[in-house]
Amino acid sequence: MRSESTLLPTADPPKFPRPTPPGEPTGKPAPPPADEMQESESVLIGGGPISSQVDSTFIGTLTTFVQDVSAPGVLYALTCLHVLGKVEVTLDASGQPVSDRVIALPTRNVTRVGQVNADGSCSGCSNDTFGTYAGGELVNRDWRDVALVRLDPGRTFYGEAKELGVVNGIAPRPTATEITDKSYLVRKYGHATGCTGGRVVKAQKVVSGQPAQYLVVPHPRTGIPYPQVHFGVRGDSGGPVLTPSGFLLGYVTGTAVVNAGEFEPTATGTVNVTFVTSIEAILHHLAALAPPLAVKLVDPRPAGEVRTVPPAPATTALLDDDVVTISMPPSPPPRPAGAPVLGDRLREDLSTSAFGREVLGLWQRHSAELTALVNYDRRVLVTWHRSGASAVFQRLARTRGLAEAALPSTVNGAPLRDCVDRMYSVLSDRGGPELRASLDQVRARLPELAGLTYPRILAAFDAVHD
Known part of the structure; x- marks a missing residue:
């Protein structure tokens, strides 16, 4: 996960967080308990672990599933490209990642991609692989961090995200009022922290008239100081971010520690924010790549329905x-x-x-x-x-x-x-x-x-x- 840290005073507790809305998940501390790390699944699902042969010890999160616009039988898993590569991470004195250097990326139509278990055991180089890297893009410290993995024929998957339900389609963009009021609620499921909840506080990186990136802060959690609460952490990269009604806003690409006053003029202290790349923007961007990767979200199906990638013709x-x-x-x-x-x-x-x-x-x-x-x-x-x-x-x-x-x-x-x-x-x-x-x-x-x-x-x- 791409991370940025800003050294800011934390002596006073921040006045920024709003109460967690009833029924919404809270943020979580980092690192999360080891038993929350996700195991590999026989049926693929959004929020599950994903890694590649480039560095099978680097574990990220599978976002969701998309299909080729011109060939609906060709299906892909979507995630961050840096998750499928080899990244050298520099940690600060507290153990938090502060910078990264990309050492290697997967090879298009060659690198095999699979799942990894919570204990770090490798499946990216075994029979647990489920597809081949098909293309994408990585611009370091930007919203453009995306990879498509073509699923093998016969592979099964759910068109939903763990604990978040069916992915019903693309979420409406947060309005200026919703961002100002901090009333646009979202949920995420990631490999590291599982299910967390938060709210959108900023839209940025406007491309072709639409935001390409959102900033999300976590809902507070009882008994944990707010600066220690996270919506996403390292390992959650690629995690699907949905509205409470099941529409996909985007996916996690990184985190930062910022002054809470950036989002609330009277607030003090710091807050952990999570970068979320807009799924709407990234699908438009993929179609404009060379070669183009024109895809759309798979059509929603009832919860629990197992779907199968059709055999190659x-x-x-x-x-x-x-x-x-x-x-x-x-x-x-x-x-x-x-x-x-x-x-x-x-x-x-x-x-x-x-x-x-x-x-x-x-x-x-x-x-x-x-x-x-x-x-x-x-x-x-x-x-x-x-x-x-x-x-x-x-x-x-x-x-x-x-x-x-x-x-x-x-x-x-x-x-x-x-x-x-x-x-x-x-x-x-x-x-x-x-x-x-x-x-x-x-x-x-x-x-x-x-x-x-x-x-x-x-x-x-x-x-x-x-």
Whole structure:
């Protein structure tokens, strides 16, 4: 969580806080009791924990769920981008965070995101991952701190926030009168402090005529000095902030300690404020990014209704006259400990010709990189499927043995060479310089393979001369 501290006198108790309205949650002390930290959930929900493979020890809060405007079956979890990165935090003498430095951020369409348990045990690198970072933006110490995580097909979630109920839509903007009177009430659920209540005291960072950020102060809590009461603390970043009627105003991005007189002319002492990024502003901003991420809140459903991300659509490829169904994988497979191993028969057959040994050497040197590109680089993965290369691979894999394997003459009505060229182009572009050099060398001497059986492929390799 981004934090700012202002060293201000605290000798006199502040006269700022208004009484907690009946039925509203109060603020909480920091740090909160350890048993309030949130455990991972089998069904995802707003207010639950979230972390990434970049730094699985850095725990934040999942805000809510949104869907792609043009493809409603594509669903995302929303949170702060700094939550999914690695951030170095500097603490003051009292142990409060005062500054931060971003060390690393997730990689778009590559970094896996998951949940973590309250004890800090890692699930961001295990089977508990639920999606892949799809894009966002982080401008340090600003309202622009947002990340979208594309949910894996089959993942289940609730369209609500813990203890706050169903997210009914976007909240109306606080009016100037409501801010002046401090009568706009909100509730938050965060990984660290759970459910807290407060009120909006300021709207700022106006963008395109609308506030992009709100400041919220906590409701007082009996028996705790007001300067020690918090609406949000570190770990609550991303926490959904809703009105009592269940409409989403925004999400937590940071905190500050300020003079209470900033919001109440006669007040003394300090007050903890929480920065809340406007969900209305951030959705408009996401649509204007490059590439754009046009999303909207998922439609509200009855409380307790479990929702499921639909499976990825299956596509087909035409290999000669054979229609092959291709299904995009629901999630990348676990990263292998080592490079994939070729079968003994294939390795021995390739070793009988100079060009075969060249192809074998390319695989032995770059198989780990090639496999990672196909599994984890979104652009390579899309080309792998759309070019028909995946269909060719699947058909070869379904044959009973090498002797019966055969390449098609055409893929989707185009020569096999077009499919090969498309894969060569994307792998050369996305791979490293050594892989690119090896691909260039093999492609320049690759014989025509369209329609050939396995024995004829070996004969074609044998006919290639330096």
